[in-house]
Amino acid sequence: MSGVQDDKTSETGHLHAMAEVAAIDATEAGDAVPEAAATEGAGMSVDTAPSPWRRLVSSPVVMTFFFLAVTMVLFSILAPGKFGTTSNFEQLAQNVAILTVVSIGTTFVIATAGIDLSIPSGIVLGEVFALKALGLVTVGSGTAVDVASEDTTAWYVVVALAASLLSGLLLGLINGFTVGYMRIPPMLATLGTLGGGLGIALLLQNGVNTATYALNSVATGQVIPGLSNLVLIGLLVVGIGYVGMHRAVFGRHTLAIGSSEESARRVGLKVERHLLKVYTVGGLASGFGGFLSVAYFSTTSVAGHSTDNLQAITAVALGGTSLFGGVASIIGTLIGVWIPAVLQNGFIIIGVQPYWQMVAVGVVLILAIYSDQLRRRSRSRR
């Protein structure tokens, strides 16, 4: 097969093709093609390589990764023997794992040009459902809520996990139904379920938190020696998310709907049903995040997740997923989750007021979105 070269560049997987097709027809060489070559250079084959700087600013993923790498190097230099240590990285990885899980789910939602503000209620409901399910399992004179972490069994874990996922499923289905079928704007639909879900969680708990050690091993144990389960789970979710978004039909249709809902409908995609699925993925991710949270922190935290939605959206946007839909990067989301965490951790270690983290994240976020805008503009110029 003549011109096809298998040149998989990063995750976008550009496979360049076809000498015959690549030959520029004289009729159109005058206008469109050279300009397309100049603007879409990053995805092109050998010819017209744009300057490294242009490539950098034209890809938010590359830019945020660059930013993350530079900050890590800087902190390592400024705090030798403190920031760049294995233990610090283990700690960082554990800290971001739950947010990573949730952000992967919301990447799918944002890829459809939607948004999911109900993440905090998903997490808290996941925690509360897990706890209530443990409360249904009687152990001796008490329930599974009260067992010590070393006395727990796989059965308790499965029961709690199923309950968390059920809560996430229900929340996601409601979100998906209101957005997909009732055509309520996602921001308002999920604002509604944010309040409603939190309210139900607080009602179930009478507004107070409950501690349980039954699920500890899920988060702190090590199935693979040297790697905490929580981090392992986060990595697995990233892997699943990557395949789902970039290698499977599901992600392809998600991006198509985000790109142009009407075009997707014209080719026969069932847009409403797909949106229902996408929001369900988001809900499941939140519910699962709740399960992990109660496992890691050994308690529910009904008031402790109120900004998780904004953190997740920040991570997704930092990672180059377009809030206008149609463009998404799972690896970008992973990077986007790390940036705020690294900044906070690094500032504390070098003795800068950690509040500067909020400022820095805000600046980086705006720059990342701006670079996305630049790319969109240059691309749609014809």
Added chain:
Amino acid sequence: MTETATDAVRPPEAAAPLLELRAVNKSFGAVHVLRDVHLAAYAGQVTALVGDNGAGKSTLIKCIGGIHPIDSGEYLFDGKPVTVHGPRDASHLGIEIVYQDLALCDNLDIVQNMFLGRERTNGIVLDESSMERMAADTLAGLKVRTVKSIRQHVASLSGGQRQTVAIAKAVLWNSRIVILDEPTAALGVAQTRQVLDLVRRLADQGLAVVLISHNLNDVFEVADRISALYLGQVAAEVETSAVTHGQVVELITTGRSDGVADARPTGTEVGTEVGTA
């Protein structure tokens, strides 16, 4: 039926049209958009569908594409009556419609667009290399040489290239009829040229092509037959060579033209005798 009338529509080899609509009616509420409309498309021919704004062209193709159900009338494909309930039914029959806009997703690349909704998979993962090969082969088969890389995002393509990709997408599926809604609207001269060449090539490859256009130059250049709609009714179905520019303008604007032998199957009585030539 007079002799001239039968001569006016002379299908190429096979007499039977690949697609035929007979006495199709469609109303939206009180508005009667299509009245006893007849349309025939033959393999290997370009059939132009002309008519003023509001004549019912778009409604007609949406009925063919299964987006609107027809109220009454017959929908014949390959001589057999069929019912089409949605876009998937239509594409199942081998009918592909290229809409004027909204045909492609900007943020997806050419291959992704061409296979959207019909992706090939290898287990659960997409089979990118086979899709890429098929897309490349299809483009090469249509002698499309203007796109640099089939992994280019559609947003970076020119209008002509987009139209080309949309058409290539339609023929990728062994389709037998391609319906093009104003494919040259908003294109420059060179790009129009390209698209028209492509339209002709499709017919030469044996497909039935229905071309909707406002531009009579385009119509006279590529069409074998012309169907003129006027206020939801068929004003004439004629061979392109049998009419002049002026006559077609008259048909579009007034619904009749002296000297145009109307080649519809006699009147609008349904299904008496069709294609007896």
